[in-house]
Amino acid sequence: MSYHILLTKLVNFKVCLERGTYGGIYSTGSPKSEQMNAEVIAGFAGIKAGDFVLFYVKNEGIYGLWKITSDPFYDDEPLWNDPDQTFPYRICFEPVVREFSRPIALSDILDLRDKGKIWTFDLTTFTKKSHYPITTEEGKELIRLLLRNNPIYAPPRPIPNPYLPVTTRPLPIQLDYDKKGRLIYEGYLNAWFMQAFAKGRLKGLIGDYSDFINHVPTSFNKVMDIFLTHVTNIDGVDILHKFTCIELKTGTVTEEDLNQIVMYENWLIRKLAQGDSEMVQSILVGFEFDEKVLNYREKRRIIEEKTVRLLKYTVDRERRQITLNEE
Secondary structure (H helix, E strand, C coil), X not given: CCEEEEEECHHHHHHHHHHCEEEECCCCCCCCHHXXXXXXXXXXXXXXXXXXXXXXXXXXEEEEEEEECCCCEECCCXXXXXXXXCCCEEEEEEECXXXXXXXXXXXXXXXXXXXXXXXXXXXXXXXXXXXXXXXXXXXXXXXXXXXXXXXCCCCCCCCCCCCCCCCCECCCCCCCECCCCCECCHHHHHHHHHHHHHCXXXXXXXXXXXXXXXXXXXXXXXXXXXXXXXXXXXXXXXXXXXXXXXXXXXXXXXXXXXHHHXXXXXXXXXXXXXXXXXXXXXXXXXXXXXXXXXXXXXXXXXXXXXCEEEEEEEEECCCCEEEEEEC
């Protein structure tokens, strides 16, 4: 299971708890609307039933804990108090464990960030995003703080008026492509990957994994497209043994893209892998690869006995699906 932090205002948070549902913003009216929608959908595509969810309520703190009961879906029935937004990218949830009436203060989150225990979401972007997937270890830290703040047990408060959508549609992941077969929006390529990870479709190609998170902030003021942790349970003990960083490009992967993922790789080696370079797997995904990228991959394999994996995507025009092949 995964952990997610959802951003909302207090007035909408009350509706969420009343109906047991949450929705992501749909953007219209600007040239970048489709790109923005693709990025929102990419975030929701990685959510699955059984995941845990917490809410960051503006000027209040982080509340928990609920469990997601549905896969993400599209539904535009008006539910919230904002007449200008329908929040149609939705999930349903129910309370679990216990009632945590006292939230986690923002100062506690900042303290965890200073200690390096919270790192996959950037507090400075809370006004720009509405959904933050986080790692399992980060989720455990937040639950610890909720238990600390609420030491006396209180039973979970049930959803008073559960939302039961009459009809639901799957998330609109648009795989539109140009004349050469290249996807138009990178956000939808990201969404396809996140949905595939949520459904366990890529284990044979990427390896077994635990956390899968997209749009991860880094120290370079750049966002890592996708980050995964690989955990294996041995006789009841979870052993973290690898990380994967993935960079996505809808067109030609260039030397600049290669330099970027190597930068991410080195950052993860220092930050999470305690200097163990074999613990980080790097993958570049693109429609095609520049010759310099192919040459570098071969030279690195010979010199360092380590490689950057190259995956070429192809859009299946009949099934509206994506296939991946090792380059």
